[in-house]
Amino acid sequence: MTEFDFIKMHGLGNDYVFIDVTDTVIEAPQLLSRRISDRAGSIGSDGLILFERLCDSGSALRMRIFNADGSEAEMCGNGIRCLARHAFESGLVDEDVFRIETGAGPLSGEIRLDAGVCTGVSVDMGHAATALEDSGISIPGLDGDESGIGVRLDLVTLLGDHDVRLDREGVDEIASFVSVGNPHLILWMREAERLTQFDLARFGPMLEYHPWFKDRINVHVVRVDSDRQVTMRSWERGSGETSACGTGASAVCVAGVLEARTGDAISVILPGGRLELVYDPRQGSVLMTGPAETICAGVVQADGTIISLKENPE
Numbered sequence: 240m241t242e243f244d245f246i247k248m249h250g251l252g253n254d255y256v257f258i259d260v261t262d263t264v265i266e267a268p269q270l271l272s273r274r275i276s277d278r279a280g281s282i283g284s285d286g287l288i289l290f291e292r293l294c295d296s297g298s299a300l301r302m303r304i305f306n307a308d309g310s311e312a313e314m315c316g317n318g319i320r321c322l323a324r325h326a327f328e329s330g331l332v333d334e335d336v337f338r339i340e341t342g343a344g345p346l347s348g349e350i351r352l353d354a355g356v357c358t359g360v361s362v363d364m365g366h367a368a369t370a371l372e373d374s375g376i377s378i379p380g381l382d383g384d385e386s387g388i389g390v391r392l393d394l395v396t397l398l399g400d401h402d403v404r405l406d407r408e409g410v411d412e413i414a415s416f417v418s419v420g421n422p423h424l425i426l427w428m429r430e431a432e433r434l435t436q437f438d439l440a441r442f443g444p445m446l447e448y449h450p451w452f453k454d455r456i457n458v459h460v461v462r463v464d465s466d467r468q469v470t471m472r473s474w475e476r477g478s479g480e481t482s483a484c485g486t487g488a489s490a491v492c493v494a495g496v497l498e499a500r501t502g503d504a505i506s507v508i509l510p511g512g513r514l515e516l517v518y519d520p521r522q523g524s525v526l527m528t529g530p531a532e533t534i535c536a537g538v539v540q541a542d543g544t545i546i547s548l549k550e551n552p553e
Contacts, residue, residue, distance in 0.1 A: 250317030306477025314483015343420020387416030443474030
């Protein structure tokens with residue numbers, strides 16, 4: 240059976256298995272992602288990221304992201320930081336600033352160094368789109384070219400079941416939709432103290448698969464702590480609740496500024512830790528900075544069987 244070298248990394252606990260496919264082909268990456276993401280039967284992860292080195296291109300690498308359920312995502316903020324650090328420290332790139340091709344287009348990453356040691360990675364997440372059509376959203380009564388910022392939702396009937404009502408969960412009826420290469424629904428907590436009690440495992444899949452969202456959607460519940468800080472929880476499309484979501488945090492930064500809830504530079508507190516975000520209103524883009532850490536490396540078969548494993552590889 241075919242075997243692949245892999246490295247597993249995480250950004251704030253949001254973990255992915257990375258495989259270099261520069262000189263190899265994985266015939267069924269969707270299936271492999273499902274197998275290796277199984278935390279009981281294989282390596283366990285929030286998904287699989289395939290990458291390849293590029294020649295004669297303005298970008299150093301190309302990446303493809305597959306969620307734990309095998310579906311392909313356009314972008315992953317924590318994943319791209321991890322790949323950038325791995326590429327730099329393994330010698331795949333020579334510079335500390337370079338571009339990576341993603342499903343959301345080419346993005347620029349910068350390795351943050353202190354005395355030659357990586358202290359974090361910054362990524363220019365590109366232009367954030369706020370029209371409803373940019374997120375593949377069709378809401379009755381609204382045109383696709385209307386803004387997804389400050390949308391008033393009928394929380395009583397949104398989920399089509401009066402026994403399952405978001406208005407009882409402390410959620411503000413004003414929500415935001417932002418695309419950072421992938422689509423995000425941002426729910427602001429009207430009752431800040433209820434963020435930790437919000438039943439994301441129940442409401443996340445209901446909203447992810449809501450008929451308004453043709454490509455499904457990432458769902459975030461957010462508490463504004465101050466104009467410089469928010470706390471959030473994330474339900475990632477195809478992976479479920481995760482400890483962090485970099486694209487989601489970027490979307491929250493954009494929506495916070497445009498709804499006048501926060502300033503343009505914020506700290507985002509997630510279950511796995513902290514990200515720093517800065518929104519540039521002139522470019523409509525977000526700079527995300529955060530950690531990336533290696534967990535283990537090894538060899539895995541195409542059926543998800545681990546052949547060898549080395550924790551904390553140097």
